[in-house]
Amino acid sequence: MLDHPSPPLSPSTIPMDALSEVLQDFRLSGVNYGRCELRHPWSIAFPQQQLLRFHFVSQGPCWIHTEVEGWQELNDGDLVLLPQGIAHRLASAPNVEGDSLKSCQITKLGSNVCDVLREGTGATSTLFCGSMTLGAHALNPLIALMPPIIKGCDVAGNDSVVGPLLAAMSAEATQPQMGSATVLSRMADLLAARLIRCWVNCSGASTTGWLAAIRDPNIGRVLAAMHRDPGHNWTLESLAGVAGQSRSIFAERFSAILGEGAAHYLARLRMQLARDLLAQNGLSVAEVASRLGYESEASFARAFKRVTNVSPGIVRRTSSGRTDMDFGF
Numbered sequence: 001m002l003d004h005p006s007p008p009l010s011p012s013t014i015p016m017d018a019l020s021e022v023l024q025d026f027r028l029s030g031v032n033y034g035r036c037e038l039r040h041p042w043s044i045a046f047p048q049q050q051l052l053r054f055h056f057v058s059q060g061p062c063w064i065h066t067e068v069e070g071w072q073e074l075n076d077g078d079l080v081l082l083p084q085g086i087a088h089r090l091a092s093a094p095n096v097e098g099d100s101l102k103s104c105q106i107t108k109l110g111s112n113v114c115d116v117l118r119e120g121t122g123a124t125s126t127l128f129c130g131s132m133t134l135g136a137h138a139l140n141p142l143i144a145l146m147p148p149i150i151k152g153c154d155v156a157g158n159d160s161v162v163g164p165l166l167a168a169m170s171a172e173a174t175q176p177q178m179g180s181a182t183v184l185s186r187m188a189d190l191l192a193a194r195l196i197r198c199w200v201n202c203s204g205a206s207t208t209g210w211l212a213a214i215r216d217p218n219i220g221r222v223l224a225a226m227h228r229d230p231g232h233n234w235t236l237e238s239l240a241g242v243a244g245q246s247r248s249i250f251a252e253r254f255s256a257i258l259g260e261g262a263a264h265y266l267a268r269l270r271m272q273l274a275r276d277l278l279a280q281n282g283l284s285v286a287e288v289a290s291r292l293g294y295e296s297e298a299s300f301a302r303a304f305k306r307v308t309n310v311s312p313g314i315v316r317r318t319s320s321g322r323t324d325m326d327f328g329f
Contacts, residue, residue, distance in 0.1 A: 017198060018220040032112045033130040033188050035173035040122030043091035044098040051131040052143070053082040054192060055090065058170050059126040065089040070149050074076070079152025079166065081195050086148045092125055113181040128186050130167060142196070145210060150199060159198045165191055213257045218243040222254070222262070230270050231293035236262065271307040278316040285312045
């Protein structure tokens with residue numbers, strides 16, 4: 001059962017684009033962003049973090065090292081996306097060791113934008129680097145499917161806006177004006193969203209799994225509805241109505257594509273959202289329970305522990321309320 005019965009929603013009232021519903025959290029979660037001007041030789045390590053990272057090479061030399069791919073040379077105009085925030089290193093050459101960040105001058109241009117300068121006599125590398133916090137309740141399924149490192153030259157060619165957007169970001173950071181921090185933050189949001197969308201569109205014709213689900217016109221509408229309003233009093237009947245299918249056909253199709261029933265998917269979605277609200281927003285357990293449509297704090301706590309194996313009170317007490325961003329991003 002999916003909570004208590006409620007009137008079915010008309011398919012015409014539900015957004016058609018499931019991916020848009022998933023990506024809507026980008027702007028809400030925020031971006032930390034920096035322009036880096038570094039003189040060779042330099043090397044900077046980026047530790048593992050629970051944030052999406054991206055690096056754009058306006059001017060090299062620049063190399064990136066990951067445990068998965070080893071050293072890879074980045075050319076002028078290359079953009080790298082690291083969806084899971086895996087540990088990696090950027091350097092002007094593979095043989096440069098140490099951490100050059102300590103010798104950099106970092107100037108804040110706003111609450112979440114900075115300029116990083118390392119003086120010297122070697123060749124100049126100009127980079128644009130950032131970290132982005134993501135709404136875990138919406139993006140976890142997609143991020144988990146993405147490769148640990150994506151080079152923009154592999155996907156940006158399929159989106160004619162990416163190139164001009166990167167050029168605009170470069171110009172804004174090079175000649176900051178009033179409001180530049182906000183403008184850069186919004187453009188970085190857009191950049192990451194378009195790169196992820198481009199990757200989704202180029203990721204083959206899988207017939208099962210989350211990517212297949214958001215591409216399916218019927219199941220995609222249901223996912224969009226769930227992500228748009230996870231606290232709604234959804235029932236199997238109302239979800240089937242959103243999909244425009246009978247209960248039996250919808251239930252069979254949903255399970256065949258996603259490998260789990262709609263009730264189980266909705267429960268996980270709600271608990272992922274609940275974990276975020278408890279950890280980052282500082283809401284009480286009762287407030288989170290009410291926001292997600294539970295009739296009582298006790299029923300919510302039971303559902304939360306069943307899905308996450310930990311009580312909501314423990315999550316609320318042990319979370320810091322924010323995720324630290326290394327390297328000022």
